[in-house]
Amino acid sequence: MSEINRKSPESLQDRLEQVQELLERHRLVENLVHKQDGQHQELVEHLVHQQNLVELQRKLDELHPADVAYVLESLPLEERLAVWQLVKTERDGEILLEVSDAVRETLIADMDSHELIAAANSLDADELADLAPDLPRDIVRELMDSLDAQQRDRLKSALSYDEDQVGALMDFDMLTIRDDVSLEVVSRYLRRFDALPDHTDKLFVVDTEGLLKGVLSIKKLLVSSPDALVADVMADDPVVFDPADDAGEAAQAFERYDLVSAPVVDNLGRLCGRLTIDEMVDYIREESEAEVLNAAGLREEEDIFASVWKSVRNRWAWLAVNLCTALVASRVIGLFETAIEQLVALAALMPIVAGIGGNSGNQTITMIVRGIATGQVQVAHGKRLLRKEVGVALINGLFWGCVLAGIAYLLYGSVALAIVLLAAMTLNMLLAACMGVFIPLIRLRLGGDPALGSSVLITAITDSGGFFIFLGLATLFLL
Amino acid sequence: MSEINRKSPESLQDRLEQVQELLERHRLVENLVHKQDGQHQELVEHLVHQQNLVELQRKLDELHPADVAYVLESLPLEERLAVWQLVKTERDGEILLEVSDAVRETLIADMDSHELIAAANSLDADELADLAPDLPRDIVRELMDSLDAQQRDRLKSALSYDEDQVGALMDFDMLTIRDDVSLEVVSRYLRRFDALPDHTDKLFVVDTEGLLKGVLSIKKLLVSSPDALVADVMADDPVVFDPADDAGEAAQAFERYDLVSAPVVDNLGRLCGRLTIDEMVDYIREESEAEVLNAAGLREEEDIFASVWKSVRNRWAWLAVNLCTALVASRVIGLFETAIEQLVALAALMPIVAGIGGNSGNQTITMIVRGIATGQVQVAHGKRLLRKEVGVALINGLFWGCVLAGIAYLLYGSVALAIVLLAAMTLNMLLAACMGVFIPLIRLRLGGDPALGSSVLITAITDSGGFFIFLGLATLFLL
Structure with missing residues (x-):
């Protein structure tokens, strides 16, 4: 040995x-x-x-x-x-x-x-x-x-x-049997093979038309009496899929019901293929990688040793989007150039308002997008979620706003400036919370994919919004 | 039926x-x-x-x-x-x-x-x-x-x-057999059970001491002659795990070798448990969710209907980190307040330099962190990866820098300002590329987790770095 x-x-x-x-x-x-x-x-x-x-x-x-x-x-x-x-x-x-x-x-x-x-x-x-x-x-x-x-x-x-x-x-490596034979016959039939297909944890029971009547799990075959009929020991309510079903939902079903393989039947009930856990695991992994890459502004999986040109092509699209949103934010600042000229501290403080708003908005939108993806969030939940997120934003905005207002007062010695900063931070975080709930729910109702580019969108809003709110408030109350 | x-x-x-x-x-x-x-x-x-x-x-x-x-x-x-x-x-x-x-x-x-x-x-x-x-x-x-x-x-x-x-x-639902019995005996033994444990695709062959000698796959059991001995048909080189192994690496092995279950043996070779694909799928899903949540600044999975207070507690840590990095960036701008006072266009343009650098740096660091996680990137690859990323950054920086310099010229009518912007964008993207390669590789060598907070770190560097480079160049060449 x-x-x-x-x-x-x-x-x-x-x-x-x-x-x-x-x-x-x-x-x-x-x-x-x-x-x-x-x-x-x-x-x-x-x-x-x-x-x-x-x-x-x-x-x-x-x-x-x-x-x-x-x-x-x-x-x-x-x-x-x-x-x-x-x-x-x-x-x-x-x-x-x-x-x-x-x-x-x-x-x-x-x-x-x-x-x-x-x-x-x-x-x-x-x-x-x-x-x-x-x-x-x-x-x-x-x-x-x-x-x-x-x-x-x-x-x-x-x-x-x-x-x-x-x-x-789906693959086509299926073992099918009839329901009117004994398990003994099934065992003899299986022994005629040199090897069974990978991930065979169940045999598919079909009639002469190819209609799926049930599944016989291998475990059941092993513990049951050889004299029993397939019809008596098979499960007649297996989890089945349609070839047109969404693969992500199939993967969730595999996770939920701990499946190893499952039959795929067409709309007439005819067995046409088989899904196996290995394909589902690969799918889950690829989906989650795509999500991570997308969040970082990469269009698709990149060969880590790819040529410089290939990498440039993979990355330029998100950089272009980012450039556009940055330009908008820049023009918002441009509107308030006279205010900044008069009070240059505004220039130093404004990125803080935008940055914290972006972080907070991303937290909200990620939660909501995730809930939509698992089906736990529906449009009807909008009001309740909005109430919660606004509450969170209000507490975080007031708390961190006070911390920051304190620091700004120490640095610049102006109570009015500190209060404007506190107000702007709170308002921008409220804006982030509202948009973080609205954007994915609206896209859900319109039938789009709520995940796609959600982070870019919310950051664009909190950047431009943050600059506008802070510089606008400053213009109104400080100058 | x-x-x-x-x-x-x-x-x-x-x-x-x-x-x-x-x-x-x-x-x-x-x-x-x-x-x-x-x-x-x-x-x-x-x-x-x-x-x-x-x-x-x-x-x-x-x-x-x-x-x-x-x-x-x-x-x-x-x-x-x-x-x-x-x-x-x-x-x-x-x-x-x-x-x-x-x-x-x-x-x-x-x-x-x-x-x-x-x-x-x-x-x-x-x-x-x-x-x-x-x-x-x-x-x-x-x-x-x-x-x-x-x-x-x-x-x-x-x-x-x-x-x-x-x-x-691991779980403990294992079926063990001896290697000196015939498959017929194994089949009879299995029929004594009412049901077999979930995900039983193989039986574990152990000796009297409990040492694992091999595995007998159920598929093999079904196609082999009942007279054959377990020792002759079992696989004696199964994939096995140690209880102290990293679960993520075990999950990768399950994916790679399309496993359904695998034995866990201690360092003496004794069978002590079993891993199954359903636990691995759950692990993969949880890991990828943690990655997405972390990237968005959420500490852990949050019940979407959690109370406001619970959510605040889940989110405050990342907001605090973000506030610190934003404060540093703000102080960098503070250094150049006189420059901004003299040329207020700098205030409007500086977020663009920081933003594009952040996007580009996140693209690089995500690639490298991912490569390290799958084991495809080692410290030895540093030089080659740096060359590639610097190349990508140079092309992107010069190209988008030129686009932006053109826009800035149209807006402000100053060639010198446009050139400073181009230079600052390119330099900040080069900084982002170098740090995007260095940070994860250094953390890998020091033995830390290269993924943790990588996005926050690189964004902090490209923000403060971008402001410093742009405002510094402007001070040197424009004023």
């Missing part, structure tokens, strides 16, 4: 380091060969070089596809492509499925059409559908032609759904 | 509405009873009232615990507690496990010690460990005493780990 091989995350890090070390050695040898051009030397180095490559290749062959993907994502472009060349062609497909979109692009760009078709041929229809959007169009057409009728139909169906729909995430 | 009961997310929303409608009716009747105080009337209304409550209770009994949790989270405090009273006591425990931390607090606060102990008694040791931190201390002590020795040991062990460690997330 061999020892347990510990595939824990630490050792993954170790393996990445091993690959990097081998690459390093490979490069050192290459440099040596370039420098010392003697015939004999070169031959020796060539052998050493080959040996390193062979060792690296052996290492890669041993790794799980997800680990190869991780290694590829962790390497700068040049080394990434060197390693990619060493990966066996028959593994290309599964590894392309595992890498991030940004890295996949760099790998596909490095492959010729022959290699791409060879890689794609090792995949199932649902996996092909995941890859297809990144492939050149003529390759996709060629692949379509090479598939049999069933696979082609499945690929077409998967491609017909939006990437946020269940239909795009 | 009954129809398939479609438990899709839409119908969950429906059920929430049904509960709300019943609550509404219940309240209407109560109002009626209060208004019309005739003896006879009251009796009739009382009956109607009772009927509504009974219907509501029936509805709740039918719901999955996770759905009851969802309903509770979606109701304002008063109605939430009304519904909570209607939930059967024996279900309290499982529902408390499902609700969010913030909502759980409100429910526990509404229960007396008798109810709490009844609820806790229905839970396993690992579930109790999840609940224990929210329970009053004397209740936990009382519970400890009521457990048998094995359960108490398990509870103590689970409580001894940090909530970010595998030991705190």
Whole structure:
């Protein structure tokens, strides 16, 4: 009996380091060969070089596809492509499925059409559908032609759904049984397979028309008497999904009901696919990453070793939006230039009013957007939420406003200035609270996505609003 | 054969509405009873009232615990507690496990010690460990005493780990077998159970000492010959975890290797628990929510219907930090008050320099922090990443700087001012890029968490830095 091989995350890090070390050695040898051009030397180095490559290749062959993907994502472009060349062609497909979109692009760009078709041929229809959007169009057409009728139909169906729909995430690795056989027969049927599809925790019970009648969980199969009929032990009220369902809601259902797999049925009740927890976990992770990236002003996931130009393209859109909102805020200040000329302390204090308002507004809007996303906040809650947020803003505004007014008094010695600052901070935080509740609820009622750019919008309002309120109050009462 | 009961997310929303409608009716009747105080009337209304409550209770009994949790989270405090009273006591425990931390607090606060102990008694040791931190201390002590020795040991062990460690997330529902028996024997053994633990996709093979020797996947059990020995068909290199492992890394391993369950072994190789995908999914979701909330300046998950005071407490810490950084920026401006007095356009333009720098710096630091979290960025990559980010910042700074300089020239008609603005924007974006790379890498080397408050830190630097660079350059070249 061999020892347990510990595939824990630490050792993954170790393996990445091993690959990097081998690459390093490979490069050192290459440099040596370039420098010392003697015939004999070169031959020796060539052998050493080959040996390193062979060792690296052996290492890669041993790794799980997800680990190869991780290694590829962790390497700068040049080394990434060197390693990619060493990966066996028959593994290309599964590894392309595992890498991030940004890295996949760099790998596909490095492959010729022959290699791409060879890689794609090792995949199932649902996996092909995941890859297809990144492939050149003529390759996709060629692949379509090479598939049999069933696979082609499945690929077409998967491609017909939006990437946020269940239909795009489902697979077709389903085991179906009839309900009028005994569990003994089911067990014999299963033993005819060499292996069962991944994440098979239930068998789907269908009638001769393909209509789903229930599911038989494997656990139930194992504990029940072999003589029992499928119809008697199956569950006839499973959680099912429609291919047009929203993938995010499906993921929430997987979380809520602790599912491992679930049938997908069309509107006639016919079984047409299967969702599994691994796809849902990937979906949850991607969604949450998109949220974080978006909040930071990045359009999409970026290959960390991407070229400067690629990164510029990924980032310019949000910078442009930011520039516009900053310009508006700047023009608001421009309105009050005479006031600032007369009392220059205003210039130093105004960013505080805007900044605290922005922070407070972001707190509110994040809460509301989150509540909408989980379905816990509806338009009808508006009044109640507004009351609460206004209350919070009032307390925070008055408290921090007093702290700040105290500091401003110490710095500038003017009671009137301190009072204006306190009033402006409180008013701007009230504005932030109202907008933080209104904006997402209005977008919800209009049918938009309340999350998109919400932080930019609220910051724009609290910046311009904060400058306007503070400088306006100062003009009215101080000058 | 009954129809398939479609438990899709839409119908969950429906059920929430049904509960709300019943609550509404219940309240209407109560109002009626209060208004019309005739003896006879009251009796009739009382009956109607009772009927509504009974219907509501029936509805709740039918719901999955996770759905009851969802309903509770979606109701304002008063109605939430009304519904909570209607939930059967024996279900309290499982529902408390499902609700969010913030909502759980409100429910526990509404229960007396008798109810709490009844609820806790229905839970396993690992579930109790999840609940224990929210329970009053004397209740936990009382519970400890009521457990048998094995359960108490398990509870103590689970409580001894940090909530970010595998030991705190593992459960003890493991099926173990020996390796010298046939699959036939294993099947017979399994049939002795009424039900198998959730997420049982593999059986753990241990020797007489409790040392893990391998795992037998259920799928393998189903397709293999009943005469085969466990030792011959089991996998002897499963992915295993240590109770002290980081939960986030375990979650990544679950994603990477598409696991459903995995054994947890101590440093002697003894099986001590089990991790399952549902716990990992919850962990992933909680981590990503914490990231989003943190980025918005919220300390922790907030019950959307929390009281004003609770919300103020949740939010004040980040506001305080923000106030400090804003004060520093304000003092930087204060240094240049004479410059602003002489050229008031500076006051209007300076927020643009600071704002764009902040956006750009956040883009950089988010990329780097994310790369560190996934292990793809190491300290050794610093130079390469710095080169790339500086390149991106230079291009963006010069491009947007030129756009802005053009606008400033149109507004103020001064070439010198436009050039100073261009220079300040570019320099501040370079500062943002350098700090966006340095800060997380330095914190990584020092062993801290690079994510914590990274956005606040970089924004503080680009604000104060932007004001200083712009006003400083203006003082040097324009006055």
